[in-house]
Amino acid sequence: MEKIKVKICQGTTCFVMGGSVIKAIMDTLTEKYADKIEIIPVRCLEVCHENDSFSKAPYVYVDDELVSDASIEKVTSLIESKLQK
Ligand code: FES
Structure with a gap:
């Protein structure tokens, strides 16, 4: 499994x-x-440059899905939903 x-x-x-x-x-x-996952630290995901996006940081991508206002709960929940597919 990838x-x-x-x-x-x-x-x-x-x-x-x-x-x-x-x-x-x-x-x-x-x-x-x-x-099950590969953690990739990135210098900037380039999302913060968009309008009004400053207030929704921090950002995390889980595969191609962007998580704004990232928390452990949000990121974990998305990973678990992807693992169940
Ligand atoms: S600092 Fe730019 S998206 Fe996080």
């Missing part, structure tokens, strides 16, 4: 809006889904 790619933004906007959340997401996902 691993789910989780791109986690490490850019300034996302860090300012949720640096501790980003770190917690990375730690939690790495521990919980080590053999």
Whole structure:
């Protein structure tokens, strides 16, 4: 089975809006889904440049689906729904 790619933004906007959340997401996902996902830290997902998107950071991509205002719960829920397909 191909691993789910989780791109986690490490850019300034996302860090300012949720640096501790980003770190917690990375730690939690790495521990919980080590053999099912690939964590890819990205400098900037280029979403923060769009209108009014600053307030919805931090951002994470789970495969091709964008998660705004990312939290452990949101990202985990999306990963689990993809694993059940
Ligand atoms: S800093 Fe996260 S999308 Fe740009």
